[in-house]
Amino acid sequence: MSAESPVRAENTAPIPFIEFVALVAALMSLGALGIDSMLPALPDMGQRLGAPDIADRSLIITVFVMGFGIGQPFQGPLTDRFGRKRVLGIGLAGYVAMSLLAGLASSFPLLLAARFLGGLCVASARVVTVAIVRDCFSGRAMAQVTSLAFMVFMAAPVIAPSIGQAILLAGSWRLIFEAIAAASALILCWFWFRMPETLAPENRRPLSMGEVMRGWRRTVTDRSSLGYTIAATILQGALFSYITSIQPIMSDVFHRPDLLGAVFAMAAGGMAVANLLSARIVMRLGMRRISQAAILVIIVAAGAGLALSSVSGHESLALFVALQVLVMAGFGVATSNMSAMAMENMGDIAGTASSLQGFLAITAGSVIGTAVTSQFDGTTRPIHIAFLVAALLAIGIAAIVERGRLFHPS
Secondary structure, three states, X not given: OOOOOOXXXXXXXXXXXXXXXXXXXXXXXXXXXHHHOXXXXXXXXXXXXXXXXXXXXXXXXXXXXXXHHHOHHHHHHXXXXXXXXXXXXXXXXXXXXXXXXXXXXXXXXXXXXXXXXXXXXXXXXXXXXXXXHHHHOOHHHHHHHHHHHHHHHOHHHHHHHHHHHHHHHHOOOHHHHHHHHHHHHHHHHHHHHHOOOOOOHHHOOOOOHHHHHHHHHHHHHOHHHHHHHHHHHXXXXXXXXXXXXXXXXXXXXXXXXXXXXXXXXXXXXXXXXHHHHHHHHHHHXXXXXXXXXXXXXXXXXXXXHHHHHHHOOOOOHHHHHHXXXXXXXXXXXXXXXXXXXXXXXXXXXXXXXXXXXXXXXXXXXXXXXXXXXXXXXXXXXXXXXXXXXXXXXXXXXXXXXXXXXXXXXX
């Protein structure tokens, strides 16, 4: 098989469709669980381990995300060579071990090291999940599966902060890491015993630097792959700024840290409902129309939030949450469909392509998010600016990719 020969997916799940979507969503949720469940415990972790500043505490999230991004380019070629199951099995086993080590950490540097290594390991879940979906589905059908999985996946940010808060009421923040390890072990068993290998032996690719470089070059020279990866990266940066800023926003701006879990739940719920709608209409309207309309929703909602917070100087918690629900709904629909479009022409190098795309989106996105968080000024304005600028750039990139033909059917 040549590097340019397409692989046609059969648009059929290897296990019952509902279980397939649920398992894909569970695998996707592991990275989010490693982030969102930490949020209520960040102040306590910082105080206990000698890192009380907001910037220091945010490193608990940032180093995990960096590891999650950096680990992907290495795991993509491995899964194209050795198959999906083996790479994911080893990665999740390592994630379980690193979560347990983080729970035992007696110093802040050791905690950060365990978090970084845990991110490296769980990167396999993102790479392999995208590759498995592309092995089995293509085109609009892939976008439909991705939207459905994203809808189920949003249960993680809905319940993770609440789980973190409940664990803190019952015991130490260290129990959060033990809970993550237990959940990861259960999902690993589910995957290992139920999901067959989806990469056929004849589609496995040799593992060599030349082959990897050819795959990477193809990923970054394909118009849709590069363009929609860049757009998703910019939007991902805005999301990271929200994740790392929401705890101080709830504490310092609205003085309601007790509502952190509820605010997360409402925003994630809006994302889940929007992705369910996307899954229902994508086969009829196409990925491009839906994703570009979703970006416009982000522009309107973020622009309204910025105008209200800047002009009036005051933004109520209810209004902030309502606008964030709209922003997150647009984000979820836009990025899930752009992910499918970025993988459209990458079927025969699904692991390599998804890993490089994920590396760019997660690593650069975390850098953008950290930069925005560092600008926190005791208001919600940096968050609104981040989403507004990101959405404007994303719609501009989409126009370039589509040669000016926005909202045309895919």
